[in-house]
Amino acid sequence: MAEPVLMAWSGGKDSALALQEVLRDQRYRVVALVTTVTTGYERISMHGVRRTLLHRQARALGLRLDEVLISPHASNEEYERQMAATLTAARARCAGLDAVVFGDLFLADIRAYRERMLARIGMRGLFPLWLRDTRELAADCVRQGYKAVLACVDSRALPAAFAGREFDTALLGDLPPGIDPCGENGEFHTFVYAGPILHAPVPHRRGAIVVREDRFVYCDLEEIPTS
Secondary structure (H helix, E strand, O other): OOEEEEEEOOOOHHHHHHHHHHHHOOOEEEEEEEEEEEOOOOEEOOOOOEHHHHHHHHHHHOOOEEEEEEOOOOOHHHHHHHHHHHHHHHHHHOOOOOEEEOOOOOOHHHHHHHHHHHHOOOOEEEOOOOOOOHHHHHHHHHHOOOEEEEEEEEOOOOOHHHOOOEOOHHHHHHOOOOOOOOOOOOOEEEEEEEOOOOOOOOOEEEEEEEEEOOOEEEEEEEEOOOO
16 A cells, blocks of 8 residues: 655755656655745745745645745744644644655755654655756756746856746756756756646746845746636
8 A cells, every 4th residue: 555645845846856756656645745835925935936826736736735834034943843733734634644755856964954853753754856966857857848937046156037037958058067957056946837747737927026135036926817
């Protein structure tokens, strides 16, 4: 019988690729997405994508969405408390649930942090993309037909003009030397709006470019109403 797991979902391409790996693995059954949302802003934390688009993503994936709600400028303690509460509630709802899937690629300190946090509540992490070559992974993402847009760019690493660009072969060729093709060092974050695991594209349009903290450049992705 397939083991139930949760998917730590950021809305980006690495989450999508990790989710795809788990969906193809008959050992596991994904019971819900888990996404951190900043209240007040009503956006995916760090990525800055609107909550309404997150909900549309979840519907396109055909999966339940569990939101971890944190306040603006939340402390790490608040984040950990809210995450633990959300995961504990999910475990109470689903017998045998004790694992969370992450799309992390090679940052050992981040992986160790996640594993410590989960261990406190008797859970463990799964990392299906761990140590995959990021250049090959980025190219494979495009080759498989995933469609994504750069929703956030760290202008200390990457020119602000990359915000709002399509994650495609042209973008990969334009990345400056030293920039990880998957943005694993935080150079950029993406929003996946179409691809093999989505039942339908997520309608959206590129809106205003907004700069926060004199560093992070966001392309405000807007929801397109559907009839």
